[in-house]
Amino acid sequence: MSKRTLLAGAAVLSALALAACGTTEPAGETAGAEPEGAAVTVTDARGAEVEIPAGVTDVVALEWVAVEHLQAVGLVPVGVADAAGYEEWSGTGAPLEGEPTDVGTRVEPSIDAIAGLAPDLIVAVAGRDDAAYADLEAIAPVLVLQGADAADPVGTMFEDLRMVGEATGALDAAEAAIADYEAHIDEVSAAVADAGLEGTPLAHMDGYENAGQVEIRPYADGALLPAVFESIGFTNAWPGEGDEQYGLGVTDVEGLTALPDDAHILYMTVGERDVFTQQLASNEIWNGLPAVQAGKVHRLPDGIWLFGGVGSMAAYADAVVAALSPTP
Missing domain, CATH: 3.40.50.1980 (Nitrogenase molybdenum iron protein domain)
Structure with missing residues (x-):
């Protein structure tokens, strides 16, 4: 044969969060961000400069990996695209925290449902068209993560997590989660x-x-x-x-x-x-x-x-x- x-x-992108501990340092002190208590500007995967207000608490995640990154830095999303699907496909490795509102599918999130939550920030993953971003940006700042890159898959995962940490004032928590992961990989390798x-x-x-x-x-x-x-x-x-x-x-x-x-x-x-x-x-x-x-x-x-x-x-x-x- x-x-x-x-x-x-x-x-076809059909998304156990590591709990990060330690006090939160000013977001981006090591990455060029504004001091704690001020707004921060982050350059996302589109190359767009996203201005994010200080004190972000209410965040909507439109991809499951974005949910996990947010939880890893200590933020429970108020809205999640296809929350039931997340619990089915990701509930063992990174259980869903809190009781977020379902905001539609990952392919076609509900603009009305997202607007009703009045979020401080919306986190998406590269792959949506410009028109979709424009609709979302009328509600709140939109941070677009790379999601994946075959040139450096693990490095991309880390950089997306750091971007979420920087945007939410929790860069130290992101770094702690990465360090915990690398230590775990060393143990498993042994x-x-x-x-x-x-x-x-x-x-x-x-x-x-x-x-x-x-x-x-x-x-x-x-x-x-x-x-x-x-x-x-x-x-x-x-x-x-x-x-x-x-x-x-x-x-x-x-x-x-x-x-x-x-x-x-x-x-x-x-x-x-x-x-x-x-x-x-x-x-x-x-x-x-x-x-x-x-x-x-x-x-x-x-x-x-x-x-x-x-x-x-x-x-x-x-x-x-x-x-x-x-x-x-």
Whole structure:
């Protein structure tokens, strides 16, 4: 059987926050911001200079990663796009705090619902059109995060968190959350080495049924998840390329024959939706993969958002090690 060409796919961004402690220093003293008690101007992912009032407390988050960044610096959003979806997809790695108002979907948030909350700040992620930003900016300042960048996925996660910290007067809390994450990664890396798992090839992927056909979305080099598992000692087994922002590709089941024989396959889903154990249960190509035959396919726990922040990625690292560690 010939291997199919591995295609790069456009990313579809379908978003346990680390509690940061310590006193809050003047926002941006180390990043050029105004002293505490004054407004701050932050240059966001659009290159726009966003003027944000002092004392931000009421914030609306239009992407799940923005929710996590806000919670990581000690701010509970008053409004969240698709709050129910957040709890379903991210509730284990970074549980939703408080009781935020649902402000519509992440693709199409409700302008009326957001306006009704009279927020001090709205946090979005790059990818919306200019008209959408204009509508939101009529309500409150809009801070646009990069969300992802395949050139530096972990660094982008950190910079977005720092931007949220600077904008809300909690840059020290952002730095503390980053330091906690890096310390946790060091601990997990040591556990991987002790278990003799260093260098194990992993391939993380999503599976979807589209018009009766199974579509696979592998996480290529540049995606956040491989960057995280590589940081703790594993290697990315997927040989294909991904898009420039999220590092995601697309292939079919036959394309998975490009994986090396010793690769482990990782995936996540929610609830009973499971393409890999349902739609592919009788697929000859899938069942013939070395990873499947060797029992090296691992469904990781529900509720860890794959495009999240430091809390989600710390939980992801833990889940990967738990899945590959031999049972006592």
